[in-house]
Amino acid sequence: MATKKQANNVARIAGTSPVVQLAARRIPEFPRLSLCVGAGGRCEFDGCNKFLFEHPLTLTAGNFGEMAHVVAFSEDGPRGDGSRPREINNVGNLMLLCPQCHKLIDDDPATYPVGVLEKYKESHEHRIRHVTGLGPDLKTTVVQLKSRIAGQVVAIPIAQVTNAVAPRFPKDASGHVIDLTGIEVEGQAFFEAAAQTIKQRVERLFEHGMELEQTKHISLFALAPIPLLVYLGRALSNKVPVDAFQRHRDTEDWVWKTDGAPVAYRFAKLRDGIDRTSVALILSLSGKVHLESLPPDIDNRFTIYELTLDGMDPTPTFLRQRQDLERFKDVYQGALRTILKDHGQIEGIRFFPAIPAPVAVHCGRELLPKVDPQLLVYDYDKKLGGFVLIMKIN
Secondary structure, eight states: OOOHHHHHHHHHHTTSOOSSOOOOSSOOHHHHHHHHHHTTTBOOSTTTOOBSSBOTTTOOBOOOOEEEESSOSSTTSTTOSSOOOSSTTSGGGEEEEOHHHHHHHHHOTTTSOHHHHHHHHHHHHHHHHHHHTOOGGGEEEEEEEEOOBTTBOOOOOHHHHHHHHTTSEESSTTOEEEEOTTOOOOHHHHHHHHHHHHHHHHHHHTSTTSTHHHHOOEEEEEESOHHHHHHHHHHHTTSSOEEEEOOBTTTTBOOOOOOSOOOOEEEEEEEOOSOTTOEEEEEESSSOOOGGGSOTTSOTTOEEEEEEESSSOOOTTOOOSHHHHHHHHHHHHHHHHHHHHHHOSOSEEEEEEEOOHHHHHHHHHTOOTTTSOEEEEEEEETTTTEEEEEEEEO
């Protein structure tokens, strides 16, 4: 079958009028401008998102993007032999791409057909429109706590942070990082050095002139030993709202889930002690903390309470929805009030947690100064095969 170009050529040779008006190859100014704005100046290939108006190495300003046709300008080009739009240079048939992604889709049109590219374009431009439509009151200060867990450090890509905090958006993509990975000492010395670092960095966060003064909101991404997470929560206090995020094992991201049944919690007394002032609190959420695993000095003097999941066994993956964390805070506050009511103004509560990071943060953050007793936070030491007292908080 002859192409439109071939038909026009035949018509010209025959001295008759062309059968179709050929489009100009040069894309007019308005579709070019509209495309760049709609794409946010970024590559629209799924997952690329490269900013195209700055050289990636020298940071020199310039236009380094390319206008790619979804359906090719020529019928002989990539994806050009099927159904063709009425206006080939219409913004709906254009994608803003980096040179590498442009070459990729045109070299392999079978892998990247029209339908796939249209979905890439729609998804990207919908996200850009959403993000650029957010008001200034939705800014947030991103705080990251980084520590080695079993010798490993989990990196948190900026793209995952941005997705997790939406509809808020980071005031500064790099955020405020509390980095504990450079602390070389081990054991109790590590916890002491780490707590001092957390204290200094949090104080710096609240200083006059820092971005938190403008955002008045924290989005927290933290992975560290449980006692340090509780300490961080206490250091952050209730000065500004804090959203603490959970890293999900199934998807390996930080976006709260919206499906599934909500989590219920149960708070109960496991054992009465003979000394009214001796109290232990077990949190069996990520795993089960058994009475026999407690240190020998948690003897018959201690009344022991447990906060655990209701209707399901403790599991590391239970915390999926933001509301699950909110419900925990309510039950935890109620547990502290019950302990104070039953035992009076005791000096401290022995605290044995098997909990995820956001829960640990709120265990410290929800403590009321001059009201709640100290938490004597224990951590399970695999080398010693038991719980060890790490620090006193509040």
